[in-house]
Amino acid sequence: MLFTIQVNNKKIKAEKGETILSALNRNGIKIPTLCRMKDFTPTGACRMCVVEVEGRERLVTACSQPVEEWMKIKTHSPRVITARKTIVELLLSNHPDDCLYCVRNLNCELQRLSEELSIRERRIRGRKVKQRLDQSSPAITRELSKCILCGRCVRVCEEVITANSLDFIKKGKATHVGAAMDKDFNFSSCIHCGQCVLVCPTGALHEKHNITEVQDYLNRHDVVKVIQYSPLVTIGIAEELGLRYNKDADKVLNAILRRIGFDKVFATGTGTDVCITELTAQLSEKIENGNPAPIYISACPAWVKYAEQFSPALIPFLSPVKSPQQITGVLVKTLVADQLKVKPEEIFSVSATPCMAMKFEARRDGMMRKGISDVDTVLTVRELVRLIRLYGIDTSNIEQEQADEPLAGRSSSALLAEISGGLTEAVLRLYHFQKTRKDADKQMFKKLRTGGQFREAVIKIDKAEINVAVVDGLTGLEKLKAAIAAGRNYDMVEVMTCQGGCVHGAGLPFSSTKDEIRNRSKLVYGADDTEAINLPCKSPAIINLYEKLLKENSEISDRKIFYTHFEKRNVLL
Ligand code: SF4
Ligand code: SF4
Ligand code: FES
Incomplete structure (x- = not known):
């Protein structure tokens, strides 16, 4: 129900049940807030949003007070401004x-x-x-x-x-x-x-900042400086530097990273394509053997730590396939080291990512071999932007360059995997192609793309009916648990900690509003619709890797380097 209130001597429309703040904002009147967060129940803790309501002795907090029909409000009276100023002065x-x-x-x-x-x-x-x-x-x-x-x-x-x-x-x-x-x-x-x-x-x-460490290594001549960047980094960089994101944006970033001083620039997307390929192999084997055990995708390192701490019963079901960052990292320290004829310790391997938890992931025990980390340092997109500015790179005037072989390219599925539900869709698309030699109709996966924090679908491919669930943000776990308790069985479950997926990663620019997050998803879906290489099995980098490079290298030919293990974690150890 709409009614009229008076604000600063003008009449505006307000809706029954909404807060004073919501009515003001809808009518274009801005007042400052501090403790308030959109979509959260207001606590009224900071009192930054106070306004004067005629007839009330005390100033009222606009974020928590419901609007009432009779209200006459002053949003910027001397008393209100003094109160807000005092709060900030005290802080x-x-x-x-x-x-x-x-x-x-x-x-x-x-x-x-x-x-x-x-x-x-x-x-x-x-x-x-x-x-x-x-x-x-x-x-x-x-x-x-x-x-x-x-x-x-x-x-x-x-x-x-x-x-x-x-x-x-x-x-x-x-x-x-x-x-x-x-x-x-x-x-x-x-x-x-x-x-x-x-x-x-x-x-x-x-x-935790790692720029200084990267700078130190960039000045050294006794190591090969290598950087990998995940597909979403390009979108984040474009946002922060005011560049246009298009199909050539990766090539611009390759050039920027070489100007900074990296000897080799690799696409984490190749690692994502490996991750999709290995997960598809795991799913395929499960279906063929009629194995009832679910596969919980483990590409989100924050989710993996959450499961290790709070849901140890799920650990046996966590897929042992490493995350894209770690797959790319291990390929750098094995295959690339071999090609460059250097020891793994002579490579300084940096990963740029939209995810903060990957800083932790790179330090996990299972992510190093013989005491040498597969990824030495992880930078968020924000840190990478600082590095680009520090080195004074003129990003508006730069020639496009390709990434370095053998980790130079990705399919659009690898980009899609950065969105909640995307990795599951990518695996099912690849499985569909392997079974039918045809691209799947994307409509098949509609239920995985939208529909709240817990989404489920039964996808029919060839003779199989594959039950999948997507948990988009950890609050969705409750619904997953309820569905399992009610007797639902899933073949594959994807859990992403950040709502929306990596497009909402904490390493992306600070001003991540819901619109910006939605826009990042739109760019990803748009690229997936238009890019020519839509599946890992069509990517030249993956064909070369699986059909040639892995076979030639006895250290990695069994693909064990792509796998890891997880263990119960005592939170307060
Ligand atoms: S750490 Fe930051 S978000 Fe947390 S209470 Fe302090 S100021 Fe607020
Ligand atoms: S919200 Fe902050 S404190 Fe909580 S788990 Fe995430 S990083 Fe840790
Ligand atoms: S924003 Fe903190 S009390 Fe309203």
Whole structure:
């Protein structure tokens, strides 16, 4: 039901049941918020969104108060502005003054609010509480001195990721956000998804930076500097640098990476095509042998850690096929090392990815051989952008270049795998082609593409009826469990931690709004519709790898390097 309210002496339409903030925003009136997150129940904790409502003694929080028919509201009265200013001044009173050195400089909500509210002097002097810098996690750095206790990270971790790794610790002035028992982050249930980093308004949470290490290696002449980048990195880079994403965008990125100083530039997409091929072989074998055990895809490293910690009963069903990053990494340290006639330790192997958990994945025990990591360092898209800027690359004026053989190309299926449900679709498409020698009609997979956080379908291919489920974000696991408890059996289950898939990865640009995430998915589907090579088995890189290179190299010909194992993990070890 629509009714009229008065805002700043003008009448606007409001809807019964909505909050004051929602009515204001719909009518183009902006007011600042801090603790609020779209689609979350408001807590009213920060009071940044206060407005004056005639007849109410206290200012009310617009994000949590429902709008009422009689309301006369002032959104920018002197009293309201003073209140908002005081909140920001109090936050700044014990905030470190190191904006110039902060990772979120020019991209910080506290800095923006301070600017918008015209705060030009430090009126309130608080005691700067020295909080420790926690760098113990392989993926995330916590700078607690920059935390403004908005609670967004706590809520995302609890309500979206369901890992419950963060909470408010202690009371009063000593309150801070920390892991269970206030231990360092590496002793926590954190699965390194980084979704808390994406919502943190300040520099209190960010990825562990590896740029300096990469720079050091770029200056060395005794190692071969190699970089692989996953298919979505190009989209993220284009977004951040204002470039147009099209079919040649990968070639532009290849050239940029060579200008920075990498000797070899490889496409992680080749590794994704291997991953799809191996998963299809696993599915095919399962169907042929009538094996009832489900296959849980393990390409999302945050999901794998979640399963190891919270669902150990699923570990035997996790596919042993490595993730695309690790498959590409192991090929670099075996096949490529061989071709270059260097030892694996003489290659410095970097991976650029939209995922923060891959920083952790690269350090897993199963991802190194004879003490040498397959991937030495992982950079997020944001870090890669910083590296590009640091090296002063003029991206508007650059010749396109091919990636390096033998990991130079990918199919469009490899790009599709970056979207929730995409890897399952890619495997089924390849299985369909192997059985019928024809491309599958994409309509077959419609149910896997949209339909909420838990999607299921029965896909008929040849004589088989394949039951598949897609869990899009970890809150979807509850529905999966309920479906299994009700007697449903699945042949293949895909779980992705970040809602939407890697298009929502925490290593992508900070301003990841829902529209941007949707746009990334659109670009992926668009590329999948138009690119000529739609399946791994049609990609020259994969044909060359499986039909020639693997056979020629006895160290890798049995393909064991593409496989790993998973183990139960004690969260608080
Ligand atoms: S990285 Fe993910 S699991 Fe870890 S604290 Fe943040 S939201 Fe929670
Ligand atoms: S770490 Fe960031 S998101 Fe979490 S409470 Fe502090 S400021 Fe808010
Ligand atoms: S944004 Fe409304 S109380 Fe924080």
